[in-house]
Amino acid sequence: MDALTEMIKAINGIVWGPMMLVLILGVGLFLQLGLKLMPIFKLGTGFKLMWGGRKTTGADKDSGEISPFQALMTAMSATVGTGNIAGVATAVFLGGPGALFWMWCTALVGMATKFSEAVLAVKYREVDENGNHVGGPMYYIKNGLGKKWAWMGTMFAVFGTIAGFGIGNTVQSNSVASVLEANFSIPLWVTGIVLMVLTAAVLLGGIKRIGAVAGSLVPIMAISYLVAGLVVLFINVDAIPQALDLIFTYAFTESAAQGGFAGAAVWAAIQFGVARGVFSNEAGLGSAPIAHAASQTNDPVRQGLIAMLGTFLDTIIICSITGLVIITSGVWTSGVSGAALTSAAFAEALPGVGNYIVA
Template sequence: MKRKGDREMEMIASIVELVNKFLWDYALLILLLGTGIFYTFTLKFIQVRKFGVGMKKMFGGFSLHGKSSENGLSSFQALATAIAAQVGTGNIAGAATAIAAGGPGAIFWMWVSAFFGMATIYAEAVMAQHTRVKENGVIVGGPVYYIKYIFKGKFGKFLAGFFSVAIILALGFMGNMVQSNSIGSSFYNAFGVKPFHVGILVAIVAAFIFLGGIKRIARVTEKVVPLMALIYIIGCLVILFMNGSSVGTAFHDIFVAAFAPEAVLGGALGVTVQKAMRFGVARGLFSNEAGMGSTPHAHATADVKHPGDQGIIAMMGVFIDTFVILTLTALVILSTGALSSGETGSALAQVAFDSAFGSFGKIFIAICMLFFAFTTIIGWYYFGEVNVRSLLGQKAVKIYAFLVVVCVLVGSTLKVDLVWNMSDMFNGLMVIPNLIAILASVKIVKKLSKEHEFM
């Protein structure tokens, strides 16, 4: 006979699962994709027109020793902090989950969602720059600031407060438990090190970085993000070179299965076009975070001449996340034939890397997980910190930092499905107030974009 506490936990788990199904299978797909399409046409396909400029700005501003100023971080530091949050364990497990559930065609729909998401994140970054403020000598900004800028009075305060609570829970606490668990489990699989010991080390290093504020976080991300991307990209390219003859087939399967899954899978897994689209769009948006309201906190801190400058740079973050990192993961999985293993999630990615690197595959994944997850931890911590300060004041920041460190430590050993699902739920809930404000900001975004065009 089940105890009362067990029944209550099961009820909570059922409610969370139901909310997640509604959010991620229906509401958010329409809202996120719809906002991206709306801004793509409103801004006349800015992700295409300004792509070359964005690449030049990104590589032109590249530096491992960027200097911040009283007016904020360097543009590259802000981008590196945003990418640190965007490129997490989802980039290894996200593509694998989408392929396992929606077939190879899901990757095509990932690309579609990222393409439109680039326009959304442009609008987010522009508004974050436009409404940023200086508090305690530090430049801050993000959804809570542009929500209250757009909506005055009680409604604005309610939406901003709702967003703050959701992001603190989703990223600062639960999300960081997810990330530290990924590090702990991958190091246990690769080296046999107890997850708790790994968790202690990660928590100590994280605490040191947290205490240094956004400038220390930026100094870490500007060095670690390019290194982690380079290591992962090289590893993927080596595997693709080893399986060169299968890469063309992988691309063929992606495009064909996007519209005719049965032609590639022969009806296996019950994959349909709708299923490929659903999992591709959902995992793509979840990974690159366009429209979720997280990365604007980083882009608000950039010291640029015009908000449009950082808007263009922000688009490059989505491009790197989805069109580079996620795509390489997908090609590795498809070209190595790992899909036939029947595995899903990170285990599917593990099979793909093991098939090419042998026993070194586990070590490679563990190293990548360390980089990806740790940089996400410090990025997500900062996003939560901005909202803690806005909601509860400066004195609450140290308490928040302590609680995040505890979550990192506990999360390394404790994998509770309910925590994972609740993280997804609050991730979804924070999208709603953010996109309400972004859609209401269209006149401002258009005006600032026109100004930027003639600079």
């Protein structure tokens, strides 16, 4: 197990090295400037379209399998949760409070990336032999760049499948199982089996059942978590100015070691802030447009405006709540990491309740 852990760390160091970070931020910035900051200025329009996209009528209804709102919730179902709880905590633990600033930067440029991904997904999607609308990077690479680039789409499909197990199943199930074991003493294997059965019940119903479940579940858990986070911040309101000072200070200067926190260089804040930001909101990973391709819409731009809200809501809103809760509570220097750190931060302000909310 130690050898496997070291191998994963080595691969992680290469994948999330300077080149990848420059590409992610660089492409996002290029798209944001190319769109003349439209994703930022059109946030209000996006929310109006999302609210109106809860139901589809007319020609749009026959142009996909799930409503635009369900497509957004399906994409967010993989981001609202582990990425917000364990991802943010790990970024702060490894990169210091300054990592949160770089998560914000990733989200601001990531909105343009997510908008572009969804537009391409709808524009270049196909209808399979069963009449279902399918799309995503593998399709818009093949149909948008031409068949000579189809090999690249195949590579994405292969690596995307592997990533589904890596950054998807293993991380998500481990975080869920760890928190439930810590708070309710539920054996890890029990949680694994229950998750397997529940997930299968949803997945075997296809994209329509996934959209229906996500459309109902994601808003409930997101709003519940937001309310709990705001309550904690209200309790720690006096510590918020200092927390913001730490975030902006440590984004550009080295974090000193204190308590169980080993300290972090500026590079660590950038690396873990960007990496965990992308892990949380998935902007540029190519997974979200697969869901948006099944949306009941004939307007790619309209779906793009809805899709970019996923990055805004996930990172700018929910991740910020988590980061501020962790920093204002003071437990970020305790030496605890991952979901356990977020759980401890909530429990610090809401003893006997906060940790159960996170669980």
